[in-house]
Amino acid sequence: MKEAxxxxxxxxxxxxxxLNNHLEGKDYVVGDRRTIVDPxxxxxxxxxxxIPNKPLSDYASVFASTNSSNRMIPYNEQWFSKELVASLGCA
Structure with a gap:
């Protein structure tokens, strides 16, 4: 079990x-606008x-993509709030 x-x-x-290397200097995973891949x-x-591994902040580009105005996801208060996303540890 431990090995797994x-x-x-x-x-x-x-x-x-x-993913961190791919996102370096980019705002979105694919192209120059949000696509289905981002959410x-x-x-x-x-x-x-x-998962208990390195903190997300160790992956600077991934961390930035989830924190810089949360470009990966559009905020729509009907779907979820910033507080909900923050509670997931990704904001």
Whole structure:
């Protein structure tokens, strides 16, 4: 069981590192505007952030994409609030 947990932590680190490198100097995952990939990436970042590994702030570009006006997701108060997103540890 412990080995599986370590493999998961290692995989999350590798994916976050790759995404971090991809997002460097970019506002969005694909192109120059928000696409369906951005909210999906945001959800996966929140999930990955819940796994006890490095803090999200260690991945500067990923951290910035979830904090800089939350460009990855449009705020629509009917869907969710900034407080809800903050409670997920991604804002």
């Amino acid at each position: 947990a370590y493999k998961l932590i290692d995989r999350v680190d590798r994916v976050f590192t790759r 999906y990436a945001f959800a996966m970042i929140c999930w990955g952030n819940s």
